Amino acid sequence: MKNAKGLSLVEILISLAIIGVVIVAVAGSMASNLRVSSSTNEQSLAMEYVNGALEQYRIYWKSAANYNAAATPPRLSDLNRMLPSTFTVTIRADNLNLNGSAATASPPPMRKITITVTRSGRTLARGATLIGNPN
Structure with missing residues (x-):
């Protein structure tokens, strides 16, 4: 019987195939993580x-003059400079009475500000606050 040292060609090819499969699996996982990370960064921003x-x-709007004029x-x-140009910001101000119904008085007793940030039609963030008339 021959006493051979080392690996045969078949063993080396099998080892390379296994290593290749592992590398492809890890690379695919990393690419997926990068996409998720990018999306999370956009939402955080x-x-x-x-x-x-x-x-x-x-x-x-703590100042009555600014509130009455509904000044921006x-x-x-x-703040607008911190967003990429591909983001779209929508700011909506609703005039409300204290009971939440639509107000017709000028200036209204309360305003609800709603801000939405979107990218390619997908909402990334939305927030709202109620601000009372400082008068």
Whole structure:
């Protein structure tokens, strides 16, 4: 009987095939994780924008003159720069009575600000706040 040292060609090919399958599985998993990570980063950025913009409205409309004029906070443009150009921001202000019904008085007793950030038609973040008339 021959006493051979080392691996045969078949054993090496089988080992390479197994290693190849493992590498493909790991690479596929990594690509999937990168897509999820990118989506999570977009949502985090959008939510950070929504929270910052709502806070700007709450601060700016503490002044009766700004509230009465329904003026847009000037620092909102600073926040707009943090978003990629592919994001779309929608800001809606609803005039409300204290019971939540639509208000016709000017200025209204309360306003509801709703901010939505979308990308390619997909909503990334949405937030709302109620701001009372400071008068």
